[in-house]
Amino acid sequence: EPEVTQTPSHQVTQMGQEVILRCVPISNHLYFYWYRQILGQKVEFLVSFYNNEISEKSEIFDDQFSVERPDGSNFTLKIRSTKLEDSAMYFCASSSPGLAEPQFFGPGTRLTVL
Amino acid sequence: DQQVKQNSPSLSVQEGRISILNCDYTNSMFDYFLWYKKYPAEGPTFLISISSIKDKNEDGRFTVFLNKSAKHLSLHIVPSQPGDSAVYFCAASPPDSGYALNFGKGTSLLVTP
Numbered sequence: 001e002p003e004v005t006q007t008p009s010h011q012v013t014q015m016g017q018e019v020i021l022r023c024v025p026i027s028n029h030l031y032f033y034w035y036r037q038i039l040g041q042k043v044e045f046l047v048s049f050y051n052n053e054i055s056e057k058s059e060i061f062d063d064q065f066s067v068e069r070p071d072g073s074n075f076t077l078k079i080r081s082t083k084l085e086d087s088a089m090y091f092c093a094s095s096s097p098g099l100a101e102p103q104f105f106g107p108g109t110r111l112t113v114l
Numbered sequence: 115d116q117q118v119k120q121n122s123p124s125l126s127v128q129e130g131r132i133s134i135l136n137c138d139y140t141n142s143m144f145d146y147f148l149w150y151k152k153y154p155a156e157g158p159t160f161l162i163s164i165s166s167i168k169d170k171n172e173d174g175r176f177t178v179f180l181n182k183s184a185k186h187l188s189l190h191i192v193p194s195q196p197g198d199s200a201v202y203f204c205a206a207s208p209p210d211s212g213y214a215l216n217f218g219k220g221t222s223l224l225v226t227p
Contacts (some may be wrong), residue, residue: 004157031212043158043203045214055212091157099209100146100165105157 002026004106006092012112013082021077021109023092031055032075033093033103034067043091049075050097082113117141118206120218127225133191135221137204140185144206148215149178149189152201161202162189165209194225 005024013019025032034046048055049067066078075094079086089110093103119138127133135149145166150158164171164178164187171178177190191198201222205215 006157033214035215042219043205043215043217045216048212048214050212056214058214100163102148102160102163103215104160105150107157108155110155 002028004092004094004104006090006106006109008109009107010110010112012114015084015113016081019079019082019111021079021090021092021111023075023077023106024073025075025092025094026104027073028096029094029104030097031095031101031103032067032069033095034077035091035093035105036060036088037091037108038085038088046077079111082111084113087111087113116218117144118204118216118218120204120221122221123219124222124224127194127223129196129225129227130193133189133194133198133223133225135189135191135202135204135223137187137189137218138185139187139206139216141206141216142185143208144216145209146207147178147180147187148205148207149176150203150205151198152203152220158203191223194223196225196227199223199225 007022032049037043047057047061089108091108092106095101095103148163149161152158162176180187201220203220204218207213
């Protein structure tokens with residue numbers, strides 16, 4: 001069964017450093033998403049991406065964040081200058097185009113900012 | 115601003131009985147509702163969904179009911195099994211792809227033998 005994969009599973013970084021989180025969405029999906037979950041809180045939407053453009057983004061997704069689809073399979077989330085409060089699980093998801101299509105999530109990357 | 119609410123943080127049910135997880139939403143723009151199951155240190159796993167044109171959707175042991183007038187949905191698991199023990203998240207969005215899923219805070223289900 002096709003699935004979303006994410007690397008690395010755990011990333012530790014120093015405050016102020018740049019990190020890139022990587023995702024391989026399900027191959028025939030055209031919509032891609034990033035979410036995060038801070039420990040003890042709910043899953044929060046960051047950004048959605050379609051046709052090489054951001055479709056929607058939340059207030060969390062400020063100028064420190066960017067997304068890219070560098071090739072036909074990968075989808076990345078970059079945080080330019082990490083802060084302590086960026087520590088969270090980051091989930092990538094993908095979906096087919098159309099009405100009532102569920103989003104399928106990857107296993108997540110745990111980001112720890114020291 | 116919590117647009118999707120799961121007011122029960124936890125639920126304990128005996129194996130073989132019915133588990134009922136509840137969810138309320140406030141945004142009338144939401145037309146598509148999903149339930150996800152999540153184990154610790156894993157991503158949310160899609161379980162079942164329903165669009166607002168229906169009031170019930172069934173898939174094996176899982177049934178989702180939608181009451182649009184009350185802005186309420188519920189997930190029924192019958193019969194409950196110990197492997198169902200996980201955190202269950204309700205999520206809602208407009209119907210088209212590309213929109214954010216708005217998640218509830220989750221309900222931790224424990225199914226005891």
